[in-house]
Amino acid sequence: MTEIEYLGHSAFAIREGGKEVLVDPFLSDNPKAPLSASDVRPDLILVTHAHHDHLGDALHLSKRFGCPVLSVSEINDHLDEMGARVLQGNIGGEIQLSFCRVKMFPAVHSSSFEDGRYGGEPCSFLIEMGGRTVFHAGDTALFSDLSLVADEADIDMALLPVGGTYTMGVKEAVKAMRLLRARIMVPMHYDTWKSIAVDRQVLESAVRGERFSLKVMAPGERLVI
Numbered sequence: 701m702t703e704i705e706y707l708g709h710s711a712f713a714i715r716e717g718g719k720e721v722l723v724d725p726f727l728s729d730n731p732k733a734p735l736s737a738s739d740v741r742p743d744l745i746l747v748t749h750a751h752h753d754h755l756g757d758a759l760h761l762s763k764r765f766g767c768p769v770l771s772v773s774e775i776n777d778h779l780d781e782m783g784a785r786v787l788q789g790n791i792g793g794e795i796q797l798s799f800c801r802v803k804m805f806p807a808v809h810s811s812s813f814e815d816g817r818y819g820g821e822p823c824s825f826l827i828e829m830g831g832r833t834v835f836h837a838g839d840t841a842l843f844s845d846l847s848l849v850a851d852e853a854d855i856d857m858a859l860l861p862v863g864g865t866y867t868m869g870v871k872e873a874v875k876a877m878r879l880l881r882a883r884i885m886v887p888m889h890y891d892t893w894k895s896i897a898v899d900r901q902v903l904e905s906a907v908r909g910e911r912f913s914l915k916v917m918a919p920g921e922r923l924v925i
């Protein structure tokens with residue numbers, strides 16, 4: 701039974717068989733992080749890009765729990781130097797662990813560390829765990845190659861940014877869903893700050909008549925996929 705928990709912004713925990721995959725662990729400074737965020741026990745941390753609202757607590761959590769982090773080479777190398785455990789990987793590559801399979805895809809965005817250093821290319825993750833497939837799009841604009849992700853797997857759930865301003869907005873996320881052919885859309889990267897506020901009604905009317913279902917998760921909410 702695969703379970704997903706929304707930790708606010710773009711942070712999610714996916715759990716199955718006592719294992720936990722944590723994506724974009726922006727928890728300490730995240731105004732939307734639920735109380736349960738302090739309960740994470742990651743076995744693997746995935747980071748889509750170096751912006752602080754995604755890299756978040758990755759270093760701290762990796763050191764604390766001794767769990768590996770996977771991202772693009774520039775972020776892997778940076779975290780490795782800082783004393784984290786890292787896996788080697790980059791966009792286009794795939795890693796197979798005992799409890800999950802992760803494939804890295806591109807995202808159309810930018811990526812830099814807080815000090816301004818280049819963070820490599822941003823990415824997205826296709827995650828297979830417990831027979832379910834979740835796609836975490838990272839921060840991205842709409843681009844047609846999202847359809848290549850759909851060629852790779854039947855996606856049960858797509859986690860898509862909808863906040864606009866820094867990423868695609870609601871309208872583009874609906875188009876992305878058509879390219880991804882995923883069963884369920886979960887919006888992310890919105891309402892954390894005023895600059896990415898999204899009206900729930902706008903979301904609901906945008907998906908009316910579409911083939912997929914919309915699941916708006918509240919921070920702290922858990923769902924069995």
Ligand code: NI
Pocket residue numbers: 749751754809810839866
């Ligand atoms: Ni970003």
Ligand code: MN
Pocket residue numbers: 751753754839866889
């Ligand atoms: Mn972001």
